[in-house]
Amino acid sequence: MKTILNSVKNIEQIFGVLAKKIQRPDLIFITVEKKQVLSVLSHLRDIEEYTHLVMITAIDYLEQGKFQILYLLHNYKNNTDLGVKTFISREDAHMYSAHHLWGQVATYQRELHEMFGIDFPGSPRVNENFALEGWEGIPPMRRDFDTLRYSQETYNFRKGRATNDPKKYMKKNLHKE
Amino acid sequence: MKEKKYDILPNSELKAEDRDLFCDARPVPVSKLNKYMEKLVNWARANSLWFLAFGTGCGAVEVRPLMTARFDAYRYGIAGRPTPRQSGIILIGGYASVKTLKRIIRSYEQMQNPKFVISLCSCSINGGMYFDSYNTINQIDKYIPVDVYITGCMPRPEAIIAGFNKLKDRIKAGNAEGANKYAENFDYYKANQKKIIKDWNMPDYNW
Amino acid sequence: MTTQIFIKIGYACISIAVMVAYGLLTGGVMARIRARVYGRYGAPVWQPFLDIFKNLNKRTAISHGMMFYLGPIFRFAGGLGTYLFIPAVFGSVLFANFSGAGDIFLVMYFIFFGQLGMALGAGEGGHPYSGIAIARGLAQMSAFEVPFALAVISIVVQYDTFSITEIVAAQQGGILHWTMFTNPLATIAAFIALLGMNMQSPFDIVIAPQEIPIGPPTEFPSQFLSMLQTNRGLFLVAKLILFMNLFYGGATSVWILFLKTFIIYLANLFIGVSFPRYRIEQAIKFFLKYPTIIGIIAIILMAMK
Numbered sequence A: 001m002k003t004i005l006n007s008v009k010n011i012e013q014i015f016g017v018l019a020k021k022i023q024r025p026d027l028i029f030i031t032v033e034k035k036q037v038l039s040v041l042s043h044l045r046d047i048e049e050y051t052h053l054v055m056i057t058a059i060d061y062l063e064q065g066k067f068q069i070l071y072l073l074h075n076y077k078n079n080t081d082l083g084v085k086t087f088i089s090r091e092d093a094h095m096y097s098a099h100h101l102w103g104q105v106a107t108y109q110r111e112l113h114e115m116f117g118i119d120f121p122g123s124p125r126v127n128e129n130f131a132l133e134g135w136e137g138i139p140p141m142r143r144d145f146d147t148l149r150y151s152q153e154t155y156n157f158r159k160g161r162a163t164n165d166p167k168k169y170m171k172k173n174l175h176k177e
Numbered sequence B: 001m002k003e004k005k006y007d008i009l010p011n012s013e014l015k016a017e018d019r020d021l022f023c024d025a026r027p028v029p030v031s032k033l034n035k036y037m038e039k040l041v042n043w044a045r046a047n048s049l050w051f052l053a054f055g056t057g058c059g060a061v062e063v064r065p066l067m068t069a070r071f072d073a074y075r076y077g078i079a080g081r082p083t084p085r086q087s088g089i090i091l092i093g094g095y096a097s098v099k100t101l102k103r104i105i106r107s108y109e110q111m112q113n114p115k116f117v118i119s120l121c122s123c124s125i126n127g128g129m130y131f132d133s134y135n136t137i138n139q140i141d142k143y144i145p146v147d148v149y150i151t152g153c154m155p156r157p158e159a160i161i162a163g164f165n166k167l168k169d170r171i172k173a174g175n176a177e178g179a180n181k182y183a184e185n186f187d188y189y190k191a192n193q194k195k196i197i198k199d200w201n202m203p204d205y206n207w
Numbered sequence C: 001m002t003t004q005i006f007i008k009i010g011y012a013c014i015s016i017a018v019m020v021a022y023g024l025l026t027g028g029v030m031a032r033i034r035a036r037v038y039g040r041y042g043a044p045v046w047q048p049f050l051d052i053f054k055n056l057n058k059r060t061a062i063s064h065g066m067m068f069y070l071g072p073i074f075r076f077a078g079g080l081g082t083y084l085f086i087p088a089v090f091g092s093v094l095f096a097n098f099s100g101a102g103d104i105f106l107v108m109y110f111i112f113f114g115q116l117g118m119a120l121g122a123g124e125g126g127h128p129y130s131g132i133a134i135a136r137g138l139a140q141m142s143a144f145e146v147p148f149a150l151a152v153i154s155i156v157v158q159y160d161t162f163s164i165t166e167i168v169a170a171q172q173g174g175i176l177h178w179t180m181f182t183n184p185l186a187t188i189a190a191f192i193a194l195l196g197m198n199m200q201s202p203f204d205i206v207i208a209p210q211e212i213p214i215g216p217p218t219e220f221p222s223q224f225l226s227m228l229q230t231n232r233g234l235f236l237v238a239k240l241i242l243f244m245n246l247f248y249g250g251a252t253s254v255w256i257l258f259l260k261t262f263i264i265y266l267a268n269l270f271i272g273v274s275f276p277r278y279r280i281e282q283a284i285k286f287f288l289k290y291p292t293i294i295g296i297i298a299i300i301l302m303a304m305k
Helices: A004-014 A034-046 A105-115 A147-154 A166-173 B016-021 B035-046 B058-062 B098-110 B157-173 B178-184 B186-196 C002-037 C047-056 C066-084 C103-125 C128-159 C164-170 C184-197 C222-247 C254-274 C280-304
Strands: A019-024 A027-031 A052-061 A066-075 A080-089 B049-052 B078-081 B089-093 B116-120 B148-150
Touching (some): A004 A080, A052 A105, B035 B157, B058 B116, B098 B186, B116 B157, B178 B186, C002 C254, C047 C222, C128 C280
Parallel strands (some): A027 A080, B089 B116, B116 B148
């Protein structure tokens, strides 16, 4: 049976891996170049039997000016997960579309497009509304979006609402010592 | 001046070719019946509470147990109806995101005139734990008139039944005139709704 | 002559009023019994009256044009027609209604009529799911109509008449004269059809709120709905009285009518609460298989006598 380490080794030999992190014996994250992502994904799907795409998500590295995109795959034969990460630029945020590999990819890419403003040229219906209907301004999941201020400006705050800092509140009321 | 108030609605967000498919009449407040008849009808209304089975948030999970053998809300005349046309109450089940608010408004406007709103959970009162969220409204009564609030995160089914009983008292006293309030302050509510719902691709009033 | 007609109409009105009240009350009682089976207390028995009164006094009612109005009216006409052509109480002037020779055909037609009118009205409502609901309702209706029609034909062959009054008259004089004992196969076929007609549990598809809103009445608000609810009470009683007349010896007084129809419905309900639900195609297959075969055998047996 193919093990996850074998699969990672194959990827390293064929495509090259920038970084590797063994999180658990059955969960490994590899970082590859942006250009290599589609090849790595198809290799994993067709040859290494990572047939199930669990999710696609993005992480905003505001300080470094980068987005990280994570594709998480699952192998039903040996029950292991493999995360494929890549970095893309934050200013010109676009990524190659992988909608031909799995049917659900198009939906994930629509979500990323709406929440992070990452463009996936050629992905079906990527410019349509997903969950936020008619959103204007910077996408809400980017870290430079101030969600509290937006909420205060847009939605009415009812008077009388009090907010406590949990740490201080707990110290004062529960753990007095 | 009063003539002007019940003018037709512009439906300006709809496409020109779609406009004649939709109704453009304003909601009109309907006056009460005479005193004794209204009392009798209110008593019937209070004892036959049909709510719209539309779960808008996580609080809706507490509504389902109402129909089970343990809580048995049927004995108070409380029953779920699957269609807004026949139901008289809409339950706001917790947080309402902007997308859901649009559906809430559509459903609420489709209900027929004596209609009541019960709002569950703290999220719809002041935002609750989602007070700083980018898509959760903080105050539901800016958008539709609310009769009864039930606090808690989330309220237990007993609390919901207590809320229904509170609503019963309000109806019997003749104070639950949410539908007329909505029709009278239609411009206020519409302005608030349009302020946050950006793509308003529906008629101004969903009859 | 004119006074006789007016007296007849007055009697019919009284009998309709009594039967609507009785039907709604039966519905309430049965809902209560059902609730007790499920371990609940259930709504009070007068809940159907409250619901109707409330719906009648809603302040607004939306309409979708001419056909939309006709839907509930057709439906109500179906219930009214079914009831008005059945002699409710044997030998009573007040509850004789407009029965005459050959009324059994008229009644069978009227049972189907209401659903068709409803289909027209609900289609006009424009609700996307009401079409599915109509398809299901009519499919099931056509399916249970087959064993019911066969059972009725078997009775017609047995008693050699088309008049319900004569069928009831032939069953008088002791419990063993009832069709239930003289023609048990037809009774069984018709009883299964009655389960479908009353939408009791193996066949309770049409108003299943879990699947599609609530069937054809989805778009009907307020006063339309109260009309449909009133009809539900009347139609229920009409069906039960028809079955009582055809299979269980009719009734010679109102109290016997109440007792017999209540027991028929109770038997129906006991089956309803103890079975899970068929899907629509399973229900149709079932109706076209066993009850139909039983019905055909019943006809053959009666024809050979």
